[in-house]
Amino acid sequence: MKRTYITTFLATIAMTLFLVGCNDILEEEPRSIYEPGFFKTEKGINGGITSLYAHLRYIYGQAYYYNTCLTGTDEATYAQSADQNFKVMDISGQGDITSTSSRADVLWGTAFSNINTASGIIENAAEIGTISDALIAEARFFRAFDYFLLVQTFGGVPLDLGSGELKFNTNPVRTSVRNTVPEVYTKAVFPDLLTAVNDLPETGRVTGGVTKTAARLYLAKAYLTYAWWLENPNNIPTYPETPRTDPDGHDAHWYFQQAYDIAAEAIDNPGPFGLQETYYDVNLAQNDRNNEILLYADHTETSEFYNGGSLTYGSGGAPDNFAVWMMTWNYTNITSAVDPAWNTVINSVQREASQDLGRPWTRMAPTIGVIENTFADKTNDSRYDGTFTTVYRGNWPKGGAGEAFVYNANNMKVYPGEPILTFLDEEPAGSIDYSNSTYKSNIGAGVLPGRSDFVVSPRGISRIVYPGLWKLGVYRTDNGGGLGQPNAGSTRPFNIAKFSELYFIAAEAAVKGAAVQAGKSAAELINVIRSRAGKWRWDNNGNAAKLEDHSAEMIAATPAVIDIDYILAERSREYYGEGYRWYDLIRTQKWADLASAYEIGGSNYGDHTPETITRNIQPYHYLRPIPQGQLDGLEMTEAEKAAYQNPGY
Numbered sequence: 001m002k003r004t005y006i007t008t009f010l011a012t013i014a015m016t017l018f019l020v021g022c023n024d025i026l027e028e029e030p031r032s033i034y035e036p037g038f039f040k041t042e043k044g045i046n047g048g049i050t051s052l053y054a055h056l057r058y059i060y061g062q063a064y065y066y067n068t069c070l071t072g073t074d075e076a077t078y079a080q081s082a083d084q085n086f087k088v089m090d091i092s093g094q095g096d097i098t099s100t101s102s103r104a105d106v107l108w109g110t111a112f113s114n115i116n117t118a119s120g121i122i123e124n125a126a127e128i129g130t131i132s133d134a135l136i137a138e139a140r141f142f143r144a145f146d147y148f149l150l151v152q153t154f155g156g157v158p159l160d161l162g163s164g165e166l167k168f169n170t171n172p173v174r175t176s177v178r179n180t181v182p183e184v185y186t187k188a189v190f191p192d193l194l195t196a197v198n199d200l201p202e203t204g205r206v207t208g209g210v211t212k213t214a215a216r217l218y219l220a221k222a223y224l225t226y227a228w229w230l231e232n233p234n235n236i237p238t239y240p241e242t243p244r245t246d247p248d249g250h251d252a253h254w255y256f257q258q259a260y261d262i263a264a265e266a267i268d269n270p271g272p273f274g275l276q277e278t279y280y281d282v283n284l285a286q287n288d289r290n291n292e293i294l295l296y297a298d299h300t301e302t303s304e305f306y307n308g309g310s311l312t313y314g315s316g317g318a319p320d321n322f323a324v325w326m327m328t329w330n331y332t333n334i335t336s337a338v339d340p341a342w343n344t345v346i347n348s349v350q351r352e353a354s355q356d357l358g359r360p361w362t363r364m365a366p367t368i369g370v371i372e373n374t375f376a377d378k379t380n381d382s383r384y385d386g387t388f389t390t391v392y393r394g395n396w397p398k399g400g401a402g403e404a405f406v407y408n409a410n411n412m413k414v415y416p417g418e419p420i421l422t423f424l425d426e427e428p429a430g431s432i433d434y435s436n437s438t439y440k441s442n443i444g445a446g447v448l449p450g451r452s453d454f455v456v457s458p459r460g461i462s463r464i465v466y467p468g469l470w471k472l473g474v475y476r477t478d479n480g481g482g483l484g485q486p487n488a489g490s491t492r493p494f495n496i497a498k499f500s501e502l503y504f505i506a507a508e509a510a511v512k513g514a515a516v517q518a519g520k521s522a523a524e525l526i527n528v529i530r531s532r533a534g535k536w537r538w539d540n541n542g543n544a545a546k547l548e549d550h551s552a553e554m555i556a557a558t559p560a561v562i563d564i565d566y567i568l569a570e571r572s573r574e575y576y577g578e579g580y581r582w583y584d585l586i587r588t589q590k591w592a593d594l595a596s597a598y599e600i601g602g603s604n605y606g607d608h609t610p611e612t613i614t615r616n617i618q619p620y621h622y623l624r625p626i627p628q629g630q631l632d633g634l635e636m637t638e639a640e641k642a643a644y645q646n647p648g649y
Helices: 036-040 042-058 063-070 084-090 105-128 133-154 181-199 212-231 252-268 279-283 323-327 368-374 501-511 522-533 551-556 564-575 581-588 591-595 628-632 638-644
Strands: 293-297 335-337 345-347 391-393 419-423 454-456 494-498 535-539 544-549 597-600 611-614
Touching: 036 042, 036 105, 042 105, 042 133, 042 293, 042 494, 063 084, 063 105, 063 323, 063 581, 105 133, 105 628, 133 181, 133 212, 133 581, 181 212, 212 252, 212 293, 212 494, 212 501, 212 581, 252 501, 279 535, 368 564, 368 597, 501 522, 501 564, 522 535, 522 551, 522 564, 564 581, 581 591
Parallel strands: 419 454
Antiparallel strands: 293 494, 335 345, 391 419, 535 544, 597 611
16 A cells, blocks of 8 residues: 655645535536645635545545554454554554554545645635635534544644644645644634534535534534543543643533533434434445435545546555455355366355445454444344345356356355355354365355355354445446446445434433433433334345334333443444444543454464454553654654654654
């Protein structure tokens, strides 16, 4: 993977202005570079606003940043084909996270260029006189958005990029001073988001445009995160070092209350947003850009220009959306026989541009704990079925093979569309025969009596064979009945923020002591989400309609009094694999508690004996290192650079 570092804080933005592909959205002229004078025109302001949306593609869907958000948490570990970029993030003895190995550089390099663009828009728009407050509020939203990401990831970061705090910089600068965490929140994040809440419309200016509801979600989440930072329950160090006091004189409880109140207000005043009827519908590709999604990095299959990348082959770099490849194992190695003696075999599951399949990279894998514990209830709760691909079905005719059927487990016939390999929901009553020799699975799967599909149980998953991530899977409408373009980056939008998170934010704040409104206790808020999770309309595992409502059972299983651990478990069930987890665990300081050990099988086919792996998560890991490329570009003494870097790196 090619790396890009920000070595100076520049006045211009060397970012190609890719446009999103929906109707009625951001139809401005693209530019490869912005000079300062460009922002003094209405056309320049509009082009700058477009680039604020386009920059999301350089963060979300970028697989190596995605890796930093998940690998090393209780949601994911490295998989069989992982390189060091993934292994070091696991903190399990495969290498150290350093200023050169951490891929948080993806965020650093993208965010500061975007912040400077936003500042240029904010400073110049008022002078033009024809730019609405609502349009300027979009720039304020994105400046706060990026600073919020940066302060969570690195601690305090610079507010002065060379021309003064929150000023548009017009000259290359080779020195930098980091502000403290409270300064970043109280000078940048909170004021910009408060203005955005006030000035943004309820309905987006364009399809996918930021709104009052999106601003409320991020303001509530920023208040929540800052409240945890002030409380600091496990004495996690901050940097630059500063007292855990608020410049405005508020304590953690005040901020928890603000988080609750703003999230509750957004729930009560949703505008055009709301919850989808079923969890399945939230992530169904045919239902992308639904009213539960508040913000996304957009892509399209209709145009390479508007997609921001090739429609036929993925580059393995931004702005492609290629994150889902990382947790897709190489299912294309599965073979079945064309004759009962197994003299000739074919690859019965071909690489296809469909939501359940896609391009395999085998870089990241779920742990056994995810399958057994996070998603323990697979009967009532639809979220396991709506998250993973657990059945791999024969599609060999789409690849040109003419066989009407193939021989599979127990030498039984399997027809196109039927299961070739199934990841079982539970451990079977009888033992799985993984050692069958006559009709042996070439990828180490086992057989059960009477079943034509090979099987792997939850405790049999490994770094090389595991359920895929359906919810982020690719989708194309131009496959023409064939395999389509599975090697291209996903042309689906990458979802960044969902309306459902408002319920989690309010519930978490309530658990932390915020006074609650009638009908909005922590348990009541979580039960809105759990009730929806109990409603089924489709069964991915069975590939059939499933009209069942288990919301009553889901609510009955919710504890009367819930705690932070329960909130985090529910968040993982709701947002598994979407890139939330590291931020959730560092916010609540539960990372070491929940992710210090995990189970998974080895890296070879047939490895079905779980290994217990321990992680050495240290307090300094709660911040990522400042990228080495940034340090190398600073004209400062080595002592000053050392002081600029986060401790421990």
